Amino acid sequence: MGIVSGLLLLPLAPVRGTAWIADHLLQEARRQAHDPRAVQARLAALNRALDEGAVDEAAFEREEERLLTLLERPARSTGRTTTTNPARRRHV
16 A cells, blocks of 8 residues: 555545454354354253243244254364254253
8 A cells, every 4th residue: 555545545544443343343253153162052041941931842942943053054064073962952
């Protein structure tokens, strides 16, 4: 970047800095949301909520399916095999 272009683009520096920070925050949020340990912890909490009667069976099934999809997605993209999740219990 030359001196002239640097001076001309200087007023946009706060916008570019904000966009950079927002992009990094989004990447970190996605990483944390797809972290297998975090997803397994949410599955365990969901099972506890069902046991305590805080969620009904239909809501449990929807959320469990969403969380299991999150667990399986990284395995499909990297080619790794998934292991049996001890937190996964089927309530009938």
